[in-house]
Amino acid sequence: MNEMKNILITGASRGIGLLTAKTLAAKGHYVLASMRNVNTQNAGVAAELTQWASANNHNLEVVELDVTDEDSVNRAIQTLEARVTIDVVINNAGIMPCGITEAFTPEQMAACFDVNVVGVGRVCRAVLPHMRHRKNGLIIHVSSNSGRLAMPFFGLYCSSKWALEALAESMHYELSPFGIESILVEPGGHETDLIDNPPSPKDLECISSYGEIAEAPDNLKQAFRDMFAQKDSSTDAQNVADKIASLVCMSAPRPIRSSVGHDMGIDEINRLSRPVQANFIDAFMPLANVPYNTDNRLFVKATIQFKPEFAEQGINAIKQIMPQTLQEAGCQLFTLMKDNDDQKKVHLFEIFDNQDALDHHYEQDYTKAVFAQYEQWLSTPIEVSKMHAASPLTSEQL
Amino acid sequence: MNEMKNILITGASRGIGLLTAKTLAAKGHYVLASMRNVNTQNAGVAAELTQWASANNHNLEVVELDVTDEDSVNRAIQTLEARVTIDVVINNAGIMPCGITEAFTPEQMAACFDVNVVGVGRVCRAVLPHMRHRKNGLIIHVSSNSGRLAMPFFGLYCSSKWALEALAESMHYELSPFGIESILVEPGGHETDLIDNPPSPKDLECISSYGEIAEAPDNLKQAFRDMFAQKDSSTDAQNVADKIASLVCMSAPRPIRSSVGHDMGIDEINRLSRPVQANFIDAFMPLANVPYNTDNRLFVKATIQFKPEFAEQGINAIKQIMPQTLQEAGCQLFTLMKDNDDQKKVHLFEIFDNQDALDHHYEQDYTKAVFAQYEQWLSTPIEVSKMHAASPLTSEQL
Structure with missing residues (x-):
């Protein structure tokens, strides 16, 4: 159960990614804490993290990896795999656009999917051939309760997280014959800097035409900040890191979805839709007519x-x-x-x-x-x- | 109830789009049947559709519109709006990739989201300012039961349709103060040419490394073709066109989601998750602190x-x-x-x-x-x- 694993995490420069990297390292795992711009924008946090690990005698190295750049992803993972067996990948890198959905430009929409969904595809495509060869592996996707609910003024974010949910779950079934699990963590609102400066829509003319309603995104962000200011234990981002660490330690089969914090009803959605999805898979997979065991019972x-x-x-x-x-x-x-x-x-x-x-x-x-x-x-x-x-x-x- | 409306539909060159355009025209609506490549690839179907409308005295015109090209979308909609009030938009254009999820390249993933999700964004951004100004409008998004289920070997397609579902539903709430409805139609498998030549993954090395499992996508496609060959009335694509036509005629408030054909359990998912989502909106919207009435009760x-x-x-x-x-x-x-x-x-x-x-x-x-x-x-x-x-x-x- 509690064996040391080699774990690659993306977006480890801050927030949930940084906390998770430190939590896993403190538990004795070998952590490959990846982030973009290790030598420029993130040089400070990279040095700090390396020093922290060294001072505490933890096994952690900072890795340059930009999920939006296929070459960067492939280079990082092939270099690592030449000397380390990546047992676990945590797809954590993501952005959270907030604003009137209509006012995001097509370029902004594409950029959101590029990080939150296609970025996951790039990382999976680089690491899965190794995992499939070993018939062993775990991929944990950091989704959100926004992956199960439609939230006005977080429409683009929800859209990308719903996309991630479907991608991760479809891969869950496709990868199960290889002994690989693709699972999701769904945090509610947790206190990180994600809420401080989320990407806002660039179409200002569109925003102003919404009149009073255009104030909603700022009001919502403030409501989240007010909630976090109460320092309620349920919004402590450490809980997410702990949940991810517990999923790493857990033996297979792990739950496809695990919520953390204020679930806003998604536990119920997950619970209610699970048997429907399970029945669908039972009916669908025989049509694929390939050796396959869907039975997780x-x-x-x-x-x-x-x-x-x-x-x-x-x-x-x-x-x-x-x-x-x-x-x-x-x-x-x-x-x-x-x-x-x-x-x-x-x-x-x-x-x-x-x-x-x-x-x-x-x-x-x-x-x-x-x-x-x-x-x-x-x-x-x-x-x-x-x-x-x-x-x-x-x-x-x- | 049965008044004539001006209706723009995308992807009207074939399949559900073509059937829906003809069905709506036959019911007396003014149909703007849009498609890309009106003068090249789709010149034949465009001429045929125009002749059909003329011979039957229906109000239908073919419009050049490529949902992946912002200029094309804006040009088409601004030109139309100069002389026609677009009452209804049917976001139908879409592609259905089928294959091992891991084997789709990042470019293929991005292309799928570009058509199925960002394309919808482009069309909405062009038409919504007019609809919001008029405080009236209906947007029908053609999703799929793949928008509510995770289907192995249709992972990328599901991902894009889940993304569409979240986008459409978030916009539903954001647009309701303007008297505009953003709703979804979720067809099950229907007999169209969508299944004949779906985009397949380009990473052949990845595909071959899946061994026997790599046969699953072709087996599934064949299973669908076999199902369609039975000519069961529940797979008749005309049902989808009829459902869309009935939603156009219906008075507000329309259901956010309407399935058609084999629902594969999504009716249950929709029904079970609806009250959870409704409770979420009741709790969430007051935080936005803007004039807003979420109450559809x-x-x-x-x-x-x-x-x-x-x-x-x-x-x-x-x-x-x-x-x-x-x-x-x-x-x-x-x-x-x-x-x-x-x-x-x-x-x-x-x-x-x-x-x-x-x-x-x-x-x-x-x-x-x-x-x-x-x-x-x-x-x-x-x-x-x-x-x-x-x-x-x-x-x-x-």
Whole structure:
């Protein structure tokens, strides 16, 4: 779980990228902190980061890489791969245009997609041949809750993040036969300098023709700054770095989407649309007629051993409560079996759509309350074993 | 409802664009059927379309417009607006790349976004100042069910359509104060020549390194062709043209999203994510602090007059059945009041998120079954009156 990995991150000069680079290095990973303009605009931060790593004995090197320049991307990654195996890529570099959507020029629109989407394509195209050859790799795309919601006055940003979401998820399926995961992190608003000077639309005539409404983007930016000024822990950008670090450590299969901070409802969108997307993939992939296993389902067996005096009560409670809570969690099958030899022991068999659904189930307050209640009834802790649907099932296991 | 409108459509040289242009012209609208290369590559189809319109006495003119060329877009729209009021724009021009996502070059990715997303931006930027000035207008964006699902081997296409969805929906909110609607049509697979020769990835070395999996895109294309060969009515592209025509005729507020054909689950995604998005807008827009009314909710009052012998039975049935069916429809409030003067009459008060939710409710088989059952109990048909939340409510109305 906690092995050292070689991790390339883009846009590491500031904000979430910088925090994530430092967080991963502090956890013992080998961090390739890439940024553009290492020798000019970002020379200061590059030197600072290198000194910080050296002073703290962390493995981190600063790498020149501009995601908008194919040569720069290829040069950086081929040079690195000649001496380092890149295990993980974090596509973090991005810009956040803010303003009336109509007032962004076509050049500004193209520039936004160039950084936020095509830039991801350039990095993936450079690193994936190596990862596919090794049949191992993890790509974490830094999206946003703007990748799941349509936000007025952030229309261009949302458009590029929705594009990133679809690209990352489509690649998730295409790369799974190679043992590579392409997953998304979706931060809500976090305190970084992203909000201070976002690209604004250049068509001033268009802006002024919106009258009073043209004040909306500045008002929204101020509202975010006011929110950040409250120093609420949920807007601390370190949370995003920590979430990314936890995804790096996690064993596969990782959730396709992980939100951080104020989710603004996207957890619900993710949860509600997941089974629809899963059903689509189940129907679509057989048409592709290639060797492919779409099955991310997890079989879970939980064995519960009650204290003698609580056995009847406990088993009845499970019968009453579990079917509904599991159904709400998107659990596909539920079987409760009494143990053949021990009348105080029961086995639960559950199938979850994926790790994400399982995690979601265990994160629910309701589930936690049920578990807390059970605790006093049990003679030993609940034993949970899980396996992938793709794994061969043996009679010992089920 | 059925007034003649001046309608500009892009990509009218073939497929859905051509069918839609003809369908709208046949319904009596003035159609500006735009396409690129009117004098070269598309000279044949342009002449044919003009002759067809003339022979059938329809109002249709072919217009040169290349969505990837800002000058071409501006020239076409300014020339038209000098003599015609463009009431409706149908952003239809688009390409559908198909292949391994990694194997598309950055240039190919950029070209896809240039047509499918930035092209829409160019057209909107040219026409919206006129529409905003008139405080009237309708923009229909032709998306896809690929705009709501992640489809392996259509990753780049999905990415561009997700981008279009976010752009269109963000503009929907930004333009609503001007009385302009920006809405989406989401066709499933329909029989057009789009599937015959879609842009394929140019990185052949990458493709070959995918081994057997590289056959997936061709297999998928063949599966679509096989599906179309069955001539099932649900894949008839005329359905898309008819849906667009019906949206043109519909009075505002129109649904933000309308699927056509095999929805592959996107109706469910649209329905499930709609209230989350609506709640987000309710929370977000006040932060913008500009004069703005996001409220698309509809107040519905239904008055039901029972025959004397069925009054008690009917009212009990409503009490039992309606709360659940309305809740399932996303109805926010439900009040049942007996009429003060007539014990055989009841009034139902309902609030729907928007016209879409209301339509969805009435389209359900379950709702239809309930209505059919009521019919025999009623002395007069159910009276339904609706109004927007934005309208002032008077005591007469509620």
